[in-house]
Amino acid sequence: MPSLVAQNATNKISGLVVDQKGEPLIGAxxxxxxxxxxxxxxxxxxxxxxxxxSSSVLMVSFIGFTSKEIPASGQNLRIVLT
Incomplete structure (x- = not known):
């Protein structure tokens, strides 16, 4: 018989990390x-x-680019690193 496990309600933060040309940054x-x-x-x-x-802040970094701190609004984010 399967068991049920109670979980806390969570929001999902998702998005894309790209460079200034719009190319995806793999492994950021x-x-x-x-x-x-x-x-x-x-x-x-x-x-x-x-x-x-809902007030989380994302820290985004990738080698050779300036790191950013971005407020996570729960929407699908597009983060551009330069």
Whole structure:
């Protein structure tokens, strides 16, 4: 018999990380500030993270580019690194 597990309601933060030409940045680091929750972007520059707060801030970095801190609004984000 399957069991049910209660889970906290979470928001999903997702988006793309691209360079100034609009090319995807594969393997860019995306972290929720103040937590150990993070991921890297896929071959399309896409990422998705769970978030329990609507006021999360994302820290986005990639070698050779300036890091950014972006407020995560829960919408699909497009983050441009330069």
């Amino acid at each position: 680091s995306v972290l929720i500030k103040g937590t150990n929750i993070g991921t890297i972007t896929d071959v399309n520059g896409a990422f998705a993270l769970p978030s329990s707060s």
